Amino acid sequence: MGVWASYSLSDLVLFSPQAYVRLHELHNAAIWPLQLPALAIAVGLLLLTRGPWTAAWRVLMPLAALWGVVAWWFFIGRYAQINPVAVWFGAGFALQALLLMLAGLRRGTRFGLVGWRDAPASLPGVVLVLYAVLLHPLGQILSGRAWGAAEVFGVAPDPTALATLGFLLTARGRVAWLLAVIPLLWCLLSALTHVGMGLYTGVLTPAVAALAVLWSAVARRSERI
Protein backbone atom coordinates (compact mmCIF):
# COMPACT_ATOMS: atom_id res chain seq x y z
CA MET A 1 0.00 0.00 0.00
CA GLY A 2 2.85 2.34 0.91
CA VAL A 3 4.47 1.78 -2.47
CA TRP A 4 1.23 2.35 -4.38
CA ALA A 5 0.67 5.55 -2.44
CA SER A 6 3.95 6.84 -3.84
CA TYR A 7 2.62 6.63 -7.42
CA SER A 8 1.01 9.68 -8.94
CA LEU A 9 -1.81 9.40 -11.47
CA SER A 10 0.59 10.25 -14.28
CA ASP A 11 2.72 7.24 -13.31
CA LEU A 12 -0.23 4.96 -13.95
CA VAL A 13 -1.46 6.48 -17.22
CA LEU A 14 1.13 5.31 -19.73
CA PHE A 15 -0.18 6.91 -22.89
CA SER A 16 -0.24 10.46 -24.13
CA PRO A 17 -3.29 12.69 -24.67
CA GLN A 18 -2.43 12.63 -28.38
CA ALA A 19 -2.58 8.83 -28.44
CA TYR A 20 -5.90 8.90 -26.55
CA VAL A 21 -7.51 11.40 -28.92
CA ARG A 22 -6.16 9.52 -31.92
CA LEU A 23 -7.65 6.34 -30.46
CA HIS A 24 -11.10 7.94 -30.64
CA GLU A 25 -10.45 9.17 -34.15
CA LEU A 26 -9.48 5.70 -35.35
CA HIS A 27 -12.40 4.16 -33.46
CA ASN A 28 -14.89 6.57 -35.02
CA ALA A 29 -13.55 5.84 -38.49
CA ALA A 30 -13.62 2.07 -37.92
CA ILE A 31 -17.13 1.98 -36.51
CA TRP A 32 -18.74 4.50 -38.90
CA PRO A 33 -21.70 4.84 -39.56
CA LEU A 34 -22.78 3.29 -36.23
CA GLN A 35 -22.76 6.81 -34.80
CA LEU A 36 -25.93 7.60 -36.78
CA PRO A 37 -28.17 4.83 -35.39
CA ALA A 38 -26.74 5.60 -31.94
CA LEU A 39 -27.85 9.22 -32.35
CA ALA A 40 -31.23 8.04 -33.62
CA ILE A 41 -31.57 5.89 -30.48
CA ALA A 42 -30.84 8.92 -28.30
CA VAL A 43 -33.51 10.97 -30.06
CA GLY A 44 -35.98 8.07 -29.98
CA LEU A 45 -35.47 7.50 -26.26
CA LEU A 46 -35.91 11.18 -25.53
CA LEU A 47 -39.22 11.09 -27.39
CA LEU A 48 -40.26 7.96 -25.52
CA THR A 49 -39.53 9.47 -22.14
CA ARG A 50 -41.50 12.62 -23.05
CA GLY A 51 -44.39 10.96 -21.29
CA PRO A 52 -46.70 9.56 -20.24
CA TRP A 53 -44.91 6.68 -18.57
CA THR A 54 -43.23 4.13 -20.76
CA ALA A 55 -42.19 0.59 -19.91
CA ALA A 56 -38.61 0.12 -18.75
CA TRP A 57 -37.62 -2.37 -21.43
CA ARG A 58 -38.18 0.17 -24.21
CA VAL A 59 -35.49 2.40 -22.76
CA LEU A 60 -33.18 -0.11 -21.15
CA MET A 61 -32.82 -2.62 -24.00
CA PRO A 62 -31.39 -0.13 -26.55
CA LEU A 63 -29.09 1.27 -23.83
CA ALA A 64 -27.93 -2.27 -22.99
CA ALA A 65 -27.07 -2.85 -26.65
CA LEU A 66 -24.99 0.34 -26.77
CA TRP A 67 -23.11 -0.53 -23.56
CA GLY A 68 -22.31 -3.87 -25.18
CA VAL A 69 -21.05 -2.09 -28.31
CA VAL A 70 -18.77 0.14 -26.25
CA ALA A 71 -17.55 -2.81 -24.14
CA TRP A 72 -16.56 -4.89 -27.14
CA TRP A 73 -15.54 -2.48 -29.89
CA PHE A 74 -14.11 0.37 -27.87
CA PHE A 75 -12.59 -1.21 -24.77
CA ILE A 76 -11.59 -4.67 -25.94
CA GLY A 77 -11.01 -3.88 -29.61
CA ARG A 78 -9.40 -0.49 -29.32
CA TYR A 79 -8.51 0.94 -25.91
CA ALA A 80 -6.84 -2.28 -24.69
CA GLN A 81 -4.11 -1.69 -27.31
CA ILE A 82 -2.66 1.12 -25.24
CA ASN A 83 -4.08 0.36 -21.80
CA PRO A 84 -4.08 -3.24 -20.56
CA VAL A 85 -6.56 -2.30 -17.80
CA ALA A 86 -9.12 -1.46 -20.50
CA VAL A 87 -10.05 -5.14 -20.62
CA TRP A 88 -11.42 -4.74 -17.10
CA PHE A 89 -13.20 -1.54 -18.04
CA GLY A 90 -14.76 -3.50 -20.90
CA ALA A 91 -15.88 -6.18 -18.45
CA GLY A 92 -17.52 -3.46 -16.35
CA PHE A 93 -19.38 -2.11 -19.38
CA ALA A 94 -20.47 -5.64 -20.36
CA LEU A 95 -21.77 -6.16 -16.82
CA GLN A 96 -23.72 -2.92 -17.07
CA ALA A 97 -25.19 -4.10 -20.40
CA LEU A 98 -26.34 -7.27 -18.65
CA LEU A 99 -27.80 -5.35 -15.70
CA LEU A 100 -29.67 -3.01 -18.04
CA MET A 101 -31.11 -6.02 -19.87
CA LEU A 102 -32.18 -7.74 -16.66
CA ALA A 103 -33.73 -4.54 -15.35
CA GLY A 104 -35.54 -4.15 -18.65
CA LEU A 105 -37.18 -7.52 -18.17
CA ARG A 106 -38.27 -6.64 -14.65
CA ARG A 107 -41.64 -5.04 -13.96
CA GLY A 108 -42.03 -2.01 -11.74
CA THR A 109 -39.64 0.48 -13.26
CA ARG A 110 -41.17 3.22 -15.38
CA PHE A 111 -39.58 5.97 -17.42
CA GLY A 112 -41.19 9.26 -18.25
CA LEU A 113 -41.21 12.96 -17.71
CA VAL A 114 -44.99 12.97 -17.18
CA GLY A 115 -45.05 16.71 -16.97
CA TRP A 116 -42.73 19.33 -15.53
CA ARG A 117 -45.05 20.13 -12.66
CA ASP A 118 -45.66 16.51 -11.66
CA ALA A 119 -42.15 15.11 -12.15
CA PRO A 120 -39.59 17.93 -11.95
CA ALA A 121 -36.86 15.42 -11.04
CA SER A 122 -36.86 14.17 -14.62
CA LEU A 123 -35.77 17.51 -16.08
CA PRO A 124 -32.10 17.15 -14.98
CA GLY A 125 -32.11 13.80 -16.75
CA VAL A 126 -33.12 15.38 -20.04
CA VAL A 127 -30.55 18.15 -19.59
CA LEU A 128 -27.86 15.52 -18.93
CA VAL A 129 -28.82 13.53 -22.03
CA LEU A 130 -28.62 16.68 -24.16
CA TYR A 131 -25.25 17.52 -22.64
CA ALA A 132 -23.92 14.01 -23.34
CA VAL A 133 -25.21 13.78 -26.89
CA LEU A 134 -24.58 17.35 -28.05
CA LEU A 135 -22.44 19.47 -25.74
CA HIS A 136 -19.87 16.82 -24.80
CA PRO A 137 -18.63 16.21 -28.38
CA LEU A 138 -19.21 19.84 -29.38
CA GLY A 139 -17.07 21.07 -26.49
CA GLN A 140 -14.26 18.80 -27.60
CA ILE A 141 -14.44 20.08 -31.17
CA LEU A 142 -14.52 23.70 -30.01
CA SER A 143 -11.46 23.08 -27.86
CA GLY A 144 -9.48 21.98 -30.89
CA ARG A 145 -10.21 18.31 -31.51
CA ALA A 146 -10.80 17.17 -35.07
CA TRP A 147 -14.46 16.41 -35.88
CA GLY A 148 -13.60 12.80 -36.43
CA ALA A 149 -12.05 12.45 -32.98
CA ALA A 150 -15.08 13.67 -31.00
CA GLU A 151 -16.50 11.25 -28.45
CA VAL A 152 -20.01 10.25 -29.47
CA PHE A 153 -22.93 8.73 -27.56
CA GLY A 154 -23.28 4.98 -28.05
CA VAL A 155 -19.75 4.64 -29.41
CA ALA A 156 -17.49 6.23 -26.78
CA PRO A 157 -17.77 5.50 -23.04
CA ASP A 158 -18.07 8.98 -21.49
CA PRO A 159 -21.13 10.27 -23.39
CA THR A 160 -22.72 6.81 -23.19
CA ALA A 161 -22.35 6.73 -19.40
CA LEU A 162 -23.57 10.34 -19.03
CA ALA A 163 -26.62 9.86 -21.27
CA THR A 164 -27.51 6.59 -19.53
CA LEU A 165 -27.44 8.43 -16.21
CA GLY A 166 -29.67 11.06 -17.75
CA PHE A 167 -32.25 8.52 -18.87
CA LEU A 168 -32.11 6.83 -15.47
CA LEU A 169 -32.98 10.16 -13.84
CA THR A 170 -36.26 10.12 -15.76
CA ALA A 171 -37.12 6.74 -14.22
CA ARG A 172 -39.01 5.96 -11.05
CA GLY A 173 -38.28 2.81 -9.12
CA ARG A 174 -35.44 1.68 -6.87
CA VAL A 175 -33.67 -0.28 -9.58
CA ALA A 176 -32.78 2.92 -11.42
CA TRP A 177 -30.42 3.93 -8.64
CA LEU A 178 -28.67 0.55 -8.76
CA LEU A 179 -28.22 0.92 -12.49
CA ALA A 180 -26.55 4.29 -11.91
CA VAL A 181 -23.61 2.84 -9.95
CA ILE A 182 -21.43 1.70 -12.86
CA PRO A 183 -22.03 4.83 -14.99
CA LEU A 184 -21.10 7.02 -12.02
CA LEU A 185 -17.99 4.94 -11.32
CA TRP A 186 -16.99 5.22 -14.95
CA CYS A 187 -17.35 9.04 -14.86
CA LEU A 188 -14.93 9.06 -11.93
CA LEU A 189 -12.46 6.68 -13.60
CA SER A 190 -12.57 8.68 -16.79
CA ALA A 191 -11.76 11.86 -14.88
CA LEU A 192 -8.81 10.17 -13.16
CA THR A 193 -7.49 8.97 -16.52
CA HIS A 194 -7.80 12.45 -18.01
CA VAL A 195 -6.09 14.08 -15.05
CA GLY A 196 -3.33 11.45 -15.31
CA MET A 197 -2.79 12.60 -18.89
CA GLY A 198 -2.74 16.22 -17.76
CA LEU A 199 -6.18 16.92 -19.29
CA TYR A 200 -7.91 18.62 -16.39
CA THR A 201 -11.10 19.29 -18.37
CA GLY A 202 -11.80 15.59 -17.78
CA VAL A 203 -13.19 16.47 -14.34
CA LEU A 204 -16.20 18.00 -16.14
CA THR A 205 -17.62 14.53 -16.79
CA PRO A 206 -18.15 13.49 -13.14
CA ALA A 207 -18.92 17.10 -12.16
CA VAL A 208 -21.79 17.35 -14.65
CA ALA A 209 -23.05 13.90 -13.66
CA ALA A 210 -22.94 14.75 -9.95
CA LEU A 211 -24.75 18.06 -10.50
CA ALA A 212 -27.54 16.39 -12.45
CA VAL A 213 -27.96 13.64 -9.84
CA LEU A 214 -28.00 16.20 -7.03
CA TRP A 215 -30.47 18.42 -8.84
CA SER A 216 -32.74 15.44 -9.49
CA ALA A 217 -32.50 14.23 -5.88
CA VAL A 218 -33.53 17.65 -4.58
CA ALA A 219 -36.33 17.98 -7.13
CA ARG A 220 -37.67 14.55 -6.16
CA ARG A 221 -38.77 15.96 -2.79
CA SER A 222 -41.31 18.21 -4.45
CA GLU A 223 -42.70 15.61 -6.81
CA ARG A 224 -46.39 14.86 -6.59
CA ILE A 225 -46.33 11.38 -8.12
Next chain:
Amino acid sequence: MNRRQFVSLLGMGVGTLIGGAAPAAGQQAMVLKSIPSSGERIPAIGMGSSVTFNVGDDASARTQRAELLRAFFRLGGGMLDSSPMYGSSEAVIGDGLGRLGRPPGLFAATKVWTSAGEDGPAEIEASRGLWGVERFDLIQVHNLLAWEEHLETLFEMKRQGAVRYVGITTSHGRRHAELEAIMRAWPIDFVQATYNIRDREVEQRILPLAAERGIAFIANRPFRRGELIDRVKRHPLPAWAQAIDCTDWAAFLLKFIVSHPAVTCAIPATTRIDHLTENMAAMHGRLPDAQTRQRMIDHVADL
Protein backbone atom coordinates in the same frame (compact mmCIF):
# COMPACT_ATOMS: atom_id res chain seq x y z
CA MET B 1 28.08 14.41 -3.72
CA ASN B 2 30.98 16.71 -2.95
CA ARG B 3 33.93 17.42 -5.14
CA ARG B 4 36.23 15.02 -3.30
CA GLN B 5 33.80 12.11 -3.72
CA PHE B 6 33.37 12.97 -7.38
CA VAL B 7 37.12 12.94 -8.03
CA SER B 8 37.41 9.74 -6.05
CA LEU B 9 34.81 8.07 -8.26
CA LEU B 10 36.69 9.22 -11.34
CA GLY B 11 39.77 7.57 -9.92
CA MET B 12 37.90 4.29 -9.63
CA GLY B 13 37.91 3.98 -13.38
CA VAL B 14 34.20 4.31 -13.96
CA GLY B 15 34.45 7.72 -15.51
CA THR B 16 33.47 8.94 -18.90
CA LEU B 17 35.22 7.61 -21.93
CA ILE B 18 35.22 9.83 -24.94
CA GLY B 19 35.65 7.45 -27.75
CA GLY B 20 34.28 5.28 -30.45
CA ALA B 21 35.68 5.56 -33.93
CA ALA B 22 38.15 8.38 -34.51
CA PRO B 23 36.10 11.45 -35.38
CA ALA B 24 36.41 13.03 -38.79
CA ALA B 25 37.74 16.58 -39.01
CA GLY B 26 35.19 19.01 -37.58
CA GLN B 27 33.31 16.24 -35.80
CA GLN B 28 33.34 15.78 -32.07
CA ALA B 29 33.87 12.36 -30.51
CA MET B 30 30.87 10.74 -28.89
CA VAL B 31 30.57 10.15 -25.16
CA LEU B 32 30.67 6.42 -24.52
CA LYS B 33 30.46 4.84 -21.09
CA SER B 34 31.68 1.52 -19.82
CA ILE B 35 29.51 -1.27 -18.49
CA PRO B 36 31.63 -2.17 -15.47
CA SER B 37 30.87 -5.90 -15.48
CA SER B 38 32.12 -6.39 -19.05
CA GLY B 39 34.04 -3.29 -20.08
CA GLU B 40 31.75 -2.93 -23.12
CA ARG B 41 31.26 0.70 -24.08
CA ILE B 42 27.83 2.06 -25.01
CA PRO B 43 26.55 5.52 -26.01
CA ALA B 44 25.75 7.61 -22.94
CA ILE B 45 22.36 8.72 -24.29
CA GLY B 46 19.75 6.10 -24.97
CA MET B 47 16.00 6.35 -25.36
CA GLY B 48 13.05 5.46 -23.12
CA SER B 49 9.72 4.36 -24.57
CA SER B 50 7.18 4.71 -21.78
CA VAL B 51 4.20 6.71 -23.11
CA THR B 52 5.96 7.83 -26.29
CA PHE B 53 5.83 4.50 -28.13
CA ASN B 54 2.43 3.42 -26.79
CA VAL B 55 0.39 4.25 -29.89
CA GLY B 56 -1.41 0.95 -30.53
CA ASP B 57 -2.33 0.16 -34.13
CA ASP B 58 -2.12 3.77 -35.29
CA ALA B 59 -0.35 3.30 -38.62
CA SER B 60 0.75 6.90 -39.09
CA ALA B 61 2.10 7.13 -35.53
CA ARG B 62 3.97 3.86 -36.03
CA THR B 63 5.59 5.20 -39.19
CA GLN B 64 6.61 8.36 -37.33
CA ARG B 65 8.13 6.31 -34.49
CA ALA B 66 10.07 4.23 -37.01
CA GLU B 67 11.52 7.47 -38.38
CA LEU B 68 12.33 8.53 -34.83
CA LEU B 69 14.24 5.28 -34.35
CA ARG B 70 16.03 5.79 -37.64
CA ALA B 71 17.18 9.23 -36.46
CA PHE B 72 18.16 7.81 -33.06
CA PHE B 73 20.53 5.27 -34.56
CA ARG B 74 21.81 7.74 -37.17
CA LEU B 75 22.74 10.09 -34.33
CA GLY B 76 24.67 7.36 -32.55
CA GLY B 77 22.04 6.06 -30.16
CA GLY B 78 22.26 2.55 -28.74
CA MET B 79 20.18 1.68 -25.70
CA LEU B 80 16.47 1.44 -26.29
CA ASP B 81 14.56 0.73 -23.08
CA SER B 82 11.02 -0.59 -22.77
CA SER B 83 8.75 -2.78 -20.67
CA PRO B 84 5.68 -4.99 -21.07
CA MET B 85 4.02 -2.47 -18.75
CA TYR B 86 4.09 0.19 -21.47
CA GLY B 87 1.05 -1.08 -23.42
CA SER B 88 1.87 -1.40 -27.10
CA SER B 89 5.36 0.14 -26.84
CA GLU B 90 7.24 -3.10 -27.37
CA ALA B 91 5.13 -3.98 -30.43
CA VAL B 92 5.68 -0.49 -31.86
CA ILE B 93 9.44 -0.71 -31.25
CA GLY B 94 9.52 -4.13 -32.94
CA ASP B 95 7.61 -2.73 -35.89
CA GLY B 96 10.08 0.15 -36.18
CA LEU B 97 13.15 -2.05 -35.82
CA GLY B 98 11.76 -4.36 -38.49
CA ARG B 99 11.42 -1.45 -40.91
CA LEU B 100 15.02 -0.39 -40.19
CA GLY B 101 16.36 -3.88 -40.71
CA ARG B 102 17.56 -4.42 -37.14
CA PRO B 103 20.13 -1.62 -36.75
CA PRO B 104 23.52 -2.97 -35.59
CA GLY B 105 23.96 -0.28 -32.91
CA LEU B 106 20.89 -1.44 -31.00
CA PHE B 107 21.30 -2.23 -27.31
CA ALA B 108 17.92 -3.87 -26.60
CA ALA B 109 16.79 -3.39 -23.02
CA THR B 110 13.43 -4.46 -21.64
CA LYS B 111 11.96 -5.52 -18.34
CA VAL B 112 10.06 -8.36 -16.80
CA TRP B 113 6.91 -7.13 -15.10
CA THR B 114 4.65 -9.75 -13.65
CA SER B 115 3.78 -10.50 -10.07
CA ALA B 116 4.24 -14.27 -10.41
CA GLY B 117 7.80 -15.46 -10.91
CA GLU B 118 6.63 -18.49 -12.89
CA ASP B 119 5.06 -16.18 -15.51
CA GLY B 120 8.37 -14.41 -16.14
CA PRO B 121 9.81 -16.68 -18.88
CA ALA B 122 6.62 -16.55 -20.97
CA GLU B 123 6.46 -12.77 -20.66
CA ILE B 124 10.10 -12.40 -21.66
CA GLU B 125 9.54 -14.66 -24.66
CA ALA B 126 6.51 -12.61 -25.67
CA SER B 127 8.62 -9.43 -25.42
CA ARG B 128 11.35 -11.00 -27.54
CA GLY B 129 8.77 -11.85 -30.19
CA LEU B 130 7.39 -8.30 -30.15
CA TRP B 131 10.84 -6.74 -30.50
CA GLY B 132 11.88 -9.30 -33.12
CA VAL B 133 15.35 -9.69 -31.60
CA GLU B 134 17.33 -12.89 -31.21
CA ARG B 135 18.02 -12.05 -27.61
CA PHE B 136 17.90 -9.03 -25.37
CA ASP B 137 21.08 -7.28 -24.34
CA LEU B 138 19.57 -6.40 -21.00
CA ILE B 139 16.51 -7.60 -19.07
CA GLN B 140 15.61 -5.81 -15.86
CA VAL B 141 13.13 -6.60 -13.11
CA HIS B 142 10.60 -3.79 -13.39
CA ASN B 143 10.02 -1.78 -10.21
CA LEU B 144 11.29 -4.65 -8.03
CA LEU B 145 8.14 -6.65 -8.75
CA ALA B 146 8.65 -10.28 -7.61
CA TRP B 147 12.35 -9.51 -7.94
CA GLU B 148 13.74 -12.59 -6.24
CA GLU B 149 12.02 -15.11 -8.52
CA HIS B 150 12.71 -13.05 -11.63
CA LEU B 151 16.40 -12.58 -10.80
CA GLU B 152 16.78 -16.35 -10.53
CA THR B 153 15.21 -16.72 -13.98
CA LEU B 154 17.36 -13.95 -15.45
CA PHE B 155 20.65 -15.26 -14.07
CA GLU B 156 19.80 -18.70 -15.44
CA MET B 157 19.09 -17.10 -18.83
CA LYS B 158 22.40 -15.25 -18.63
CA ARG B 159 24.21 -18.49 -17.85
CA GLN B 160 22.66 -20.05 -20.93
CA GLY B 161 23.53 -17.04 -23.10
CA ALA B 162 19.87 -16.06 -23.61
CA VAL B 163 20.51 -12.54 -22.26
CA ARG B 164 23.74 -10.59 -21.90
CA TYR B 165 23.07 -8.49 -18.83
CA VAL B 166 20.71 -8.57 -15.85
CA GLY B 167 19.34 -5.55 -14.05
CA ILE B 168 16.72 -4.16 -11.72
CA THR B 169 14.74 -0.92 -11.83
CA THR B 170 12.80 1.53 -9.78
CA SER B 171 11.69 5.09 -10.37
CA HIS B 172 10.93 8.31 -8.54
CA GLY B 173 12.96 7.47 -5.47
CA ARG B 174 10.89 4.45 -4.47
CA ARG B 175 12.26 1.59 -2.39
CA HIS B 176 15.90 2.66 -2.51
CA ALA B 177 16.74 0.70 0.65
CA GLU B 178 15.53 -2.52 -0.99
CA LEU B 179 17.36 -1.63 -4.19
CA GLU B 180 20.53 -1.11 -2.21
CA ALA B 181 20.16 -4.49 -0.50
CA ILE B 182 19.78 -6.22 -3.89
CA MET B 183 22.81 -4.38 -5.27
CA ARG B 184 24.86 -5.68 -2.35
CA ALA B 185 23.58 -9.25 -2.45
CA TRP B 186 23.16 -10.06 -6.16
CA PRO B 187 25.71 -9.85 -9.00
CA ILE B 188 23.50 -7.65 -11.17
CA ASP B 189 25.02 -5.80 -14.14
CA PHE B 190 22.64 -2.82 -14.26
CA VAL B 191 20.51 -0.77 -11.93
CA GLN B 192 17.98 1.78 -13.17
CA ALA B 193 16.51 4.60 -11.11
CA THR B 194 15.42 8.21 -11.41
CA TYR B 195 18.22 10.74 -11.63
CA ASN B 196 18.09 14.30 -12.87
CA ILE B 197 19.30 17.71 -11.76
CA ARG B 198 16.34 18.07 -9.36
CA ASP B 199 15.95 14.45 -8.20
CA ARG B 200 19.38 13.57 -6.86
CA GLU B 201 18.60 11.15 -4.04
CA VAL B 202 20.61 8.38 -5.77
CA GLU B 203 23.78 10.46 -5.32
CA GLN B 204 23.74 9.65 -1.61
CA ARG B 205 23.98 5.86 -1.67
CA ILE B 206 22.90 4.20 -4.93
CA LEU B 207 25.45 5.79 -7.28
CA PRO B 208 28.44 5.33 -4.93
CA LEU B 209 27.34 1.74 -4.35
CA ALA B 210 26.98 1.15 -8.11
CA ALA B 211 30.54 2.41 -8.57
CA GLU B 212 31.80 0.31 -5.69
CA ARG B 213 30.07 -2.87 -6.85
CA GLY B 214 30.77 -2.38 -10.56
CA ILE B 215 27.13 -1.98 -11.55
CA ALA B 216 26.12 0.13 -14.53
CA PHE B 217 23.55 2.83 -13.78
CA ILE B 218 20.69 3.88 -16.10
CA ALA B 219 19.11 7.24 -15.29
CA ASN B 220 15.38 7.33 -16.03
CA ARG B 221 13.12 10.40 -16.06
CA PRO B 222 15.96 12.78 -16.91
CA PHE B 223 13.43 15.53 -17.70
CA ARG B 224 10.87 14.52 -15.05
CA ARG B 225 8.57 13.39 -17.85
CA GLY B 226 8.91 16.75 -19.56
CA GLU B 227 7.98 18.90 -16.57
CA LEU B 228 11.59 19.84 -15.80
CA ILE B 229 12.59 20.83 -19.31
CA ASP B 230 9.31 22.70 -19.86
CA ARG B 231 10.10 24.73 -16.74
CA VAL B 232 13.72 25.58 -17.49
CA LYS B 233 12.98 26.40 -21.12
CA ARG B 234 11.08 29.46 -19.95
CA HIS B 235 14.47 30.92 -19.05
CA PRO B 236 17.49 31.68 -21.23
CA LEU B 237 20.34 29.20 -21.15
CA PRO B 238 23.19 30.73 -19.10
CA ALA B 239 26.07 32.02 -21.18
CA TRP B 240 28.55 29.91 -19.22
CA ALA B 241 26.89 26.74 -20.58
CA GLN B 242 28.90 27.32 -23.75
CA ALA B 243 31.97 26.25 -21.82
CA ILE B 244 30.51 22.73 -21.70
CA ASP B 245 29.33 22.90 -25.32
CA CYS B 246 25.64 23.25 -24.52
CA THR B 247 23.50 25.20 -26.91
CA ASP B 248 20.14 24.17 -25.47
CA TRP B 249 18.56 23.08 -22.20
CA ALA B 250 18.21 19.42 -23.19
CA ALA B 251 21.96 19.05 -23.55
CA PHE B 252 22.47 21.02 -20.33
CA LEU B 253 20.23 18.68 -18.31
CA LEU B 254 21.53 15.51 -19.92
CA LYS B 255 25.19 16.47 -19.61
CA PHE B 256 24.62 16.98 -15.93
CA ILE B 257 23.42 13.38 -15.66
CA VAL B 258 25.94 11.58 -17.82
CA SER B 259 28.86 13.55 -16.39
CA HIS B 260 28.37 11.72 -13.11
CA PRO B 261 31.12 9.11 -13.16
CA ALA B 262 28.84 6.30 -11.99
CA VAL B 263 26.13 6.97 -14.57
CA THR B 264 26.30 4.76 -17.64
CA CYS B 265 23.34 5.94 -19.68
CA ALA B 266 20.44 8.39 -19.55
CA ILE B 267 17.22 7.44 -21.34
CA PRO B 268 15.13 10.50 -22.26
CA ALA B 269 11.88 9.82 -24.10
CA THR B 270 10.48 11.91 -26.91
CA THR B 271 8.27 11.66 -29.99
CA ARG B 272 9.90 14.57 -31.83
CA ILE B 273 12.95 14.27 -34.02
CA ASP B 274 14.03 17.85 -33.26
CA HIS B 275 13.95 17.07 -29.53
CA LEU B 276 15.78 13.80 -30.14
CA THR B 277 18.48 15.69 -32.00
CA GLU B 278 18.88 18.04 -29.02
CA ASN B 279 19.08 15.06 -26.66
CA MET B 280 21.70 13.28 -28.70
CA ALA B 281 23.80 16.45 -28.86
CA ALA B 282 24.53 15.88 -25.17
CA MET B 283 26.85 13.07 -26.25
CA HIS B 284 29.20 15.53 -27.87
CA GLY B 285 31.63 18.13 -26.63
CA ARG B 286 32.93 18.82 -23.15
CA LEU B 287 31.26 17.49 -20.02
CA PRO B 288 31.01 19.49 -16.79
CA ASP B 289 33.49 18.88 -13.98
CA ALA B 290 32.43 18.68 -10.33
CA GLN B 291 32.56 22.45 -9.84
CA THR B 292 30.49 23.13 -12.94
CA ARG B 293 28.01 20.44 -11.93
CA GLN B 294 27.43 22.26 -8.64
CA ARG B 295 26.97 25.51 -10.54
CA MET B 296 24.39 23.78 -12.75
CA ILE B 297 22.48 22.53 -9.68
CA ASP B 298 22.47 25.99 -8.11
CA HIS B 299 21.39 27.66 -11.31
CA VAL B 300 18.44 25.32 -11.94
CA ALA B 301 17.39 25.53 -8.28
CA ASP B 302 16.99 29.29 -8.70
CA LEU B 303 14.75 29.04 -11.76
